Amino acid sequence: MRPTSRPARVPAVPAQVPVVELPPDPGRGDIDPVLSEHRPRRLIVAGQDADLGAVLLRLLRTERLESVEVAYLPASRSSAAAAAWGLPTDPAAAAALALDGTATPMPLIRDDAGGVLVGRGEILGLQGEAYCDDTLVLRSRVRRLVVTPGPGGVTVQATRGVRAATGRAVQVGCVSATAVVDGREHPRPVTRWTWYRHLADWRLVRP
Numbered sequence: 001m002r003p004t005s006r007p008a009r010v011p012a013v014p015a016q017v018p019v020v021e022l023p024p025d026p027g028r029g030d031i032d033p034v035l036s037e038h039r040p041r042r043l044i045v046a047g048q049d050a051d052l053g054a055v056l057l058r059l060l061r062t063e064r065l066e067s068v069e070v071a072y073l074p075a076s077r078s079s080a081a082a083a084a085w086g087l088p089t090d091p092a093a094a095a096a097l098a099l100d101g102t103a104t105p106m107p108l109i110r111d112d113a114g115g116v117l118v119g120r121g122e123i124l125g126l127q128g129e130a131y132c133d134d135t136l137v138l139r140s141r142v143r144r145l146v147v148t149p150g151p152g153g154v155t156v157q158a159t160r161g162v163r164a165a166t167g168r169a170v171q172v173g174c175v176s177a178t179a180v181v182d183g184r185e186h187p188r189p190v191t192r193w194t195w196y197r198h199l200a201d202w203r204l205v206r207p
Contacts, residue, residue: 017044017099025184026051031058035068042205044098046073049081049119049182056108056202057116065108071098071205080119080182084148085206098205105201109149111181112194117154119182121147121195128174132156133167145172147195154195169196 020038022030035058045052052072059065074082077089085106088094109117123130123145130138130145137156138145146157147170158164172193179186179193 042069069103101205103203108198132165
């Protein structure tokens with residue numbers, strides 16, 4: 001699968017792989033018919049981090065999370081998802097891994113707004129407190145709280161005023177702030193936000 005009409009480059013999918021092009025910000029109506037028609041054993045998602053997240057969300061909603069392997073060809077060498085999961089950003093290396101790599105169960109990080117996080121989450125203009133499991137990581141005002149997924153679960157990145165921690169969940173309570181998930185801004189201000197590890201893993205093709 002690969003999106004169309006993206007400002008950033010879309011990496012080339014290996015020639016032997018059937019390609020289904022999806023519109024920007026694909027949703028249920030775009031992805032579900034592809035999954036039903038092709039019944040893939042392995043998907044290669046070529047595009048932005050948010051596109052990978054959109055595909056994982058539909059695999060979750062259609063109960064295919066544990067039966068479909070997912071490989072990722074990031075459109076940018078600065079992909080936060082590639083960094084979080086240790087994936088190559090060189091197009092040739094990413095394509096080779098997508099074809100020949102082995103899928104490994106990895107934690108799926110969800111949020112309480114119904115989405116998933118694959119690369120980088122942020123709470124901007126945060127005044128309040130945040131916990132990672134039982135660890136208080138913030139009780140003050142900061143410009144941003146940065147959270148990333150990974151093999152160990154969900155991680156709060158250390159920044160000025162924020163303590164680093166890794167666990168199963170990050171919970172935020174604050175005055176009105178802005179949530180950004182994989183480069184996409186949540187449409188409404190938030191006063192609460194949670195990222196947490198789902199009970200089932202997803203199957204990521206990685207080194």
